[in-house]
Amino acid sequence: MPRTRALVRALVLASHPGPTAAVSMFAFAYALGAGAGVPLAALVLVAVMAGQLSVGWSNDWIDAGRDLAVGRADKPVVTGAVSPPALRAAALLAAGACIALSLALGPAAAVVHLVAVASAWAYNARLKSTVWSWAPYALSFGLLPSVATLALPDPVPAPAWTTAAAALLGVGAHLANVLPDLADDAATGVVGLPHRLGRRATSLLSVALLLVATTIVAVASSVPVVLAVVAVLAAVVLALSGALAALTRPASRWPFLAAILVAALTVVLLVVG
Structure with a gap:
């Protein structure tokens, strides 16, 4: 039982839980x-979570050799808490669950979500080491709002401005997430757009x-002006503090947080608007 608990904990950590x-x-x-x-939104939640788990586990599985080479002590696969084959099995099981759950959302939502997840896997497998490292983030995050709107009884794609804002958030998060690992990545041959x-x-x-991204949503959504201004100012403070860090x-890790x-x-503005 202690070994099972330790493995579960390692898998949670390797899933990139945040x-x-x-x-x-x-x-x-x-x-x-x-x-x-709520039932449909909950189905969207578990489908997206299954996809994200598959992406997180595949990342640590594919990067196991690189992480071992640079001694990434924050990675369970480096400490020996979980093995690469276990991560591979978990990633594939989560991917299978993602396919099934996505199909339950309807064909259009399923196609869009599976393309988004496949794009994230492509980043893990190859694109993170190229000048196109930003592209999977733009595609996957840009498609995410449409997973929800295409699952509605009257399916429609998300508005273009929502898609654009989500894509910009994805690329911005990618850039912030890579910052602490620039040196380790470069040492193991990962040279994406941020490294260049x-x-x-x-x-x-x-x-x-x-x-x-936040400004687009603040301007395009139907939120009270005061709320939009407060949200944009808060975003300015957060983003600048991340850059300073x-x-x-x-x-x-503050830039990514x-x-x-x-x-x-930005999501709060979308929901309120």
Whole structure:
């Protein structure tokens, strides 16, 4: 039993629980805001969570060799708490659950969600090491709102401005997430767009994208002006604090957490509007 608990804990940690929970809850909240009832929104939640679990586990499985090479002590596969084959099995099982749950949302929503998840797997498998590292984030996050709206009884794609804002949030989060790992990534041959831009340019671009996304939603959605202004100002503070942390404390995870909080603010505007 202790060994089982230890394995479960390792799998939870290897799933990238913060981003997995955040993306899943954002999808749930947006589904509710788009008019889905609680049962349908809950189905969106579990389908998205299954996809995110598969992405998180596949990331640590595929990167196991690189993480071992640089001694990433925060990774369960490096500490020996879980093996690469176990991560591979978990990722494939989660992917199978994602397919089944996505199909339950309807054919259009299923296709869009599975394309989004496949895009994230493509990032893990190859694209993270190329100048196109940003593209899977733009595609996957941009498609996410439409997973909810296409699952409605009268399926429609999400509005273009919502799709654009979600895509910008995804790319901004990607840039912020990579910042603490620039050196380790470069040492193991991972040279994506942030590595090519450098720390300063990546930090500033992340801030710009996050703030543009929040501003788009604040302007395009039907939220009270006071709420829109407060949300944009809060996003400015969070994004700038993340950039400052990235430039002064390279190992800090605050830039990515700040990006998630900016995304949360933006989702609140979407739901309220």
